[in-house]
Amino acid sequence: MIERATERRLAGDWPGACAAAGFNVLIDLDAVRRDHGDTIADRLEADLRHLAPDLLRWHLGPLRCRRRFPLAFYPASWALIASTPGHPGDPQRVTLSFERLAWITRARRDDVLVLLRDRWDSRYTPDKLPRCGGLTRLPFFTALGERLPSDALGDDSPEGLVERAVMLDDAFDPAEAWALAGYSVVAQHARALSAFRPIHSTLDDSRRRVLSYLADIVWVPDAPWHPRRHPINGGFLEPPSPIEADPQSSLARIELRDRTLVLDGKQAVLVTSPTESEYDLPAIPRIPLDLANRPPELTALLRGHLQPADLHPLVHAALFPAGSWRPSPPALPSLPTSIGIRCDNETHVIAVRNGSFVPPHSLDRERTLAALGGEMQGCAAAIDGWRDPTIAVPREMATLRANFLRLFAEADTAAVESALDAGLDPHVRDERGRTLLHLLPWLTGTDDLLTRLVEAGLDPNAADDRGRPPLRLALEYGSPDLVQALLAAGANPRGQYTHRPDMIALLHSPTAEP
Structure with a gap:
């Protein structure tokens, strides 16, 4: 993420740098110029061009919910604001906005980044x-x-x-x-x-x-x-x-x-x-x-x-001005390539291979018993429950699912792709019935991953347990690039809405026609 955001920032593409770092930008520079004049608009644009969003995220660490961080002040009590998510379960994305300080509740506001611009402004890092x-x-x-x-x-x-x-x-x-x-x-x-x-x-x-x-x-x-x-x-x-x-x-x-x-x-x-x-x-x-x-x-x-x-x-x-930076990225978390499940008073080993789980025996008997009113158990419960959250899965499979979904909460796109490369089934649903397409707003740099999931058979219009398709979560939490990619993949915009000004135009664009 740091590499992608730095590349875009050095190229002068501050919106691209923000997108790479998992920022949502609710700022229209043309509107600021029209409403506040060239002087304020030029100052704001200069601050945005020198904003290092990856550096800000590095300093913020785990995001505390509902915090507002003014980054820079402008005349008439306006400020560039970085806001954290509203809920721990929301995607851990930072939102940039241009707001009046008088509209912000003081209890949710922390002005320390105005005093410490070296935590976000590349001009001040020395x-x-x-x-x-x-x-x-x-x-x-x-x-x-x-x-x-x-x-x-x-x-x-x-x-x-x-x-x-x-x-x-x-x-x-x-x-x-x-x-x-x-x-x-x-x-x-x-x-x-x-x-x-x-x-x-x-x-x-x-x-x-x-x-x-x-x-x-x-x-x-x-x-x-x-x-x-x-x-x-x-x-x-x-x-x-x-x-x-x-x-x-x-x-x-x-x-x-x-x-x-x-x-x-x-x-x-x-x-x-x-x-x-x-x-x-x-x-x-x-x-x-x-x-x-x-x-x-x-x-x-x-x-x-x-x-x-x-x-x-x-x-x-x-x-360390005389030193050279040699990064030591952490090793990607490894998920198991096989999992032991207690089945028929024995331990059966289910292999993780080519995007699916391969049991050591046929599951017809367990599925037939479940269809007749019995409880799904053993290997059948492990495999079918991976894709259906209403089926209680054995503890070992529940642990594997929790460890995999945690990668989304940690915004670790590379680790998600590594797990899929190792053969993990991409058709998993979480406890709320959300598919991996629903969870893409939690990640950054998802273009290749979205294409891969659609090619693997995931439905861009599948609903979670609240009836929401992936496009609904992307409009609420994601980036404009993700919304455009979902629309291109066949997501139906009919009946969808958003309160975000950066998304409204996308829903009415030619690419959004159902």
């Missing part, structure tokens, strides 16, 4: 190295990506000072770490500072980012307004005045559970009882924890959870 405390190399590593021995750490270079502070933090001596960074600590219990693990040298930059962010938020007088909390300081916003921030202010705060750390110039003051504090905490700009604490890439590398080759290529290039 910011990652200084955010980790490095100038010419990543602390604890060489510029090539090799881990430094312990006797080479902690010299007087900027990276060495970061290494010493990090080692003190990790040794549960946070007061010394802050003192090494030039901060005087005011805390009744200094060990309580161990919950805050920043790169101390980047805190001034983080404060500047927050103040710039505050200056970018403008609420217009005629916008719908309801009492809401300020995204940075937690107090209530008062319309319609813009939020004011003193660019010369030396105050900032970091919050973690019941603790607040106030940065007052070069003084770090730990506040555990806000009512007894001399500071007016809601009036102090808050540095989000994602911005204040160590970048997750550095933490994962230090703990051995990631190796340099596991990093996204843009992240690798930023953190």
